[in-house]
Amino acid sequence: MSRGRITNSTTFKPTAGMKSAARSAINRRNQLKKRGIKNLPTTRVGLERANQIIRGEAMSFSTVKRMFSFFSRHERVFKSTGRKDRFSGSSISWGMWGGNAGFSWSRKIVNRAKNQKKKTVTVRKKSSPKRVSRVSR
DSSP states (O other): OOOSOOOTTOEEOOOHHHHHHHHHHHHHHHHHHHTTOSSOSOOHHHHHHHHHHHHTOOEEHHHHHHHHHHHHHHHHHIIIIITTOTTSHHHHHHHHTTHHHHHHHHHHHHHHHHHHHHHHHHHHHHHSOOOOOOOOO
């Protein structure tokens, strides 16, 4: 993970845990495909993300934000069904985006960027000149 200031051009490498989750999800999806299941529980974007994670490609900050958004939207469904059934759509999709490791990784990066932004705003407020009003006599 990048340690410096986060900008839109900052990139981040996926962790080993994310790679493992994505590989496992692809394997489970392929098992369903071999069984003849036609409506596989994944999207083209999910497949692309899984392959990107498995290859260890660097991801932009905007991609990390999209990942965090995905996890935040699907967390409740995954917790209610995905943990119980490894072949459920929510479990496979969750894994393709990096699984629990991807969720915590993306959350840390997004929170770090938010905190960085708060500090920047605070610094600006402190360094802004005070206005002095003139009173005519």
